Amino acid sequence: MKKSAALWLVALFAFSWTAGVGATAAAVSVPDGYRVEREKQWFLLRHWLSGGVVVREAASAAPMPDESLRRLGAELFGVYCANCHGKQGRGDGPRAAALQPPPRDFTAGLFKFRSTPSGSLPTRDDLFHTLSGGLRGTAMMPFADLAEIERWALVEQVLALAAARQGDAAAALTLPSAAGRAEEGKALYVKLECASCHGERGRGDGSSAAALEDWRGRPLPPPDFATRPFKRGQSADDVYLTLATGLDGTAMPAYGEVATPTELRDLAAWVLSLKQEVSLEAGAVEQAEARAVMQAQASQGSHAVVGRCGCKARRAASQARAGAAPAQGGCGKSEDCAAGKGCGAASACGQ
Ligand code: HEC
Numbered sequence: 023m024k025k026s027a028a029l030w031l032v033a034l035f036a037f038s039w040t041a042g043v044g045a046t047a048a049a050v051s052v053p054d055g056y057r058v059e060r061e062k063q064w065f066l067l068r069h070w071l072s073g074g075v076v077v078r079e080a081a082s083a084a085p086m087p088d089e090s091l092r093r094l095g096a097e098l099f100g101v102y103c104a105n106c107h108g109k110q111g112r113g114d115g116p117r118a119a120a121l122q123p124p125p126r127d128f129t130a131g132l133f134k135f136r137s138t139p140s141g142s143l144p145t146r147d148d149l150f151h152t153l154s155g156g157l158r159g160t161a162m163m164p165f166a167d168l169a170e171i172e173r174w175a176l177v178e179q180v181l182a183l184a185a186a187r188q189g190d191a192a193a194a195l196t197l198p199s200a201a202g203r204a205e206e207g208k209a210l211y212v213k214l215e216c217a218s219c220h221g222e223r224g225r226g227d228g229s230s231a232a233a234l235e236d237w238r239g240r241p242l243p244p245p246d247f248a249t250r251p252f253k254r255g256q257s258a259d260d261v262y263l264t265l266a267t268g269l270d271g272t273a274m275p276a277y278g279e280v281a282t283p284t285e286l287r288d289l290a291a292w293v294l295s296l297k298q299e300v301s302l303e304a305g306a307v308e309q310a311e312a313r314a315v316m317q318a319q320a321s322q323g324s325h326a327v328v329g330r331c332g333c334k335a336r337r338a339a340s341q342a343r344a345g346a347a348p349a350q351g352g353c354g355k356s357e358d359c360a361a362g363k364g365c366g367a368a369s370a371c372g373q
């Protein structure tokens with residue numbers, strides 16, 4: 023481990039300790055080389071791409087936000103999130119144009135994945151879940167390998183970016199414990215007219231599907247439940263929250279007011295039963311899409327996390343500037359690597 027990284031870890035430990043008991047921590051900054059240290063840990067992304075489960079829950083409660091946590095959040099946001107979400111969180115980072123669905127504009131204050139009523143901000147735990155576990159089938163990757171305190175800091179930064187919309191914090195709804203009954207849910211699916219958008223068997227082929235848009239008028243059709251993973255997560259609780267609170271900024275309404283918790287449990291069970299038709303083959307296609315996005319990011323040298331070996335991307339970029347064709351393959355010989363700027367894990371390069 024590089025000396026700077028070791029110092030950083032010590033600083034981070036001290037910071038998490040003091041933040042945890044509410045004291046004011048000393049200023050924290052991200053030294054050079056820190057980002058590179060994380061790139062060596064690309065295994066999380068590979069694990070996620072191959073369908074692996076990522077733990078989203080925090081072991082610790084959200085720390086009291088203070089100046090130091092906010093500063094850390096702002097810095098980490100620049101390192102890990104700005105490429106897609108933009109420096110100011112407006113959803114306009116360098117990678118944004120290539121992504122479908124596009125990265126969220128946090129300043130609009132519209133959040134899809136909440137445990138809070140439609141129209142309100144998500145809880146800190148909601149945001150922690152999203153950024154720890156990622157959103158399946160989109161470019162929003164998991165960040166569960168960041169230290170918890172860093173993830174809480176990023177949560178603060180997302181909330182700060184949405185500050186214009188910030189009202190009273192809404193309470194999270196409680197999840198019913200009863201198991202859902204798919205047969206009952208099937209009747210509700212008909213009664214609540216889910217099929218008008220999702221289609222009778224949830225294949226994303228309802229009569230109005232093709233016309234559906236997001237809040238900015240960009241096309242956003244419903245997913246094919248049979249073949250696509252759910253963005254929020256694949257558990258009954260995940261689907262329950264989607265049904266109860268809706269996906270703000272999309273055509274997906276909230277049903278918390280029109281159906282009882284028991285009914286929504288049943289409905290979630292029915293929706294999940296449609297998903298059981300997912301074949302591994304379809305999963306593989308899904309992963310290939312995500313992988314292509316990441317490879318594109320790596321080759322453009324514009325992503326802080328997925329490039330694994332930053333050298334390859336940097337070398338391609340400098341060759342492109344010099345008018346030469348970017349070289350293929352590993353990065354062991356690039357000047358950047360020789361200078362130790364990111365190829366510590368040379369054996370892992372070129373993957
Ligand atoms: C490779 C691109 C990419 C990176 C890097 C990225 N995101 Fe995202 N993010 C997305 C996309 C795309 C979406 C939108 C998914 C959707 O709308 O279905 C998204 C959505 C989100 C949401 C969902 C908000 C909601 O609607 O509930 C949060 C929160 C979020 N990102 C936080 C972050 C944070 C924090 C970071 C950095 C640690 C980050 N993202 C890094 C692409 C990215």
Ligand code: HEC
Nearest residue numbers: 214216219234242243244245252253254255264272273274
């Ligand atoms: C007016 C159209 C419309 C109706 C009606 C509708 N949905 Fe949706 N639904 C959508 C759209 C659009 C999306 C995709 C949003 C996205 O990907 O950001 C969606 C997404 C979903 C998801 C996926 C969530 C995830 O994590 O990816 C589920 C589950 C879902 N809907 C269930 C239902 C059920 C059950 C009903 C009926 C009670 C219903 N929807 C009614 C439009 C609709």
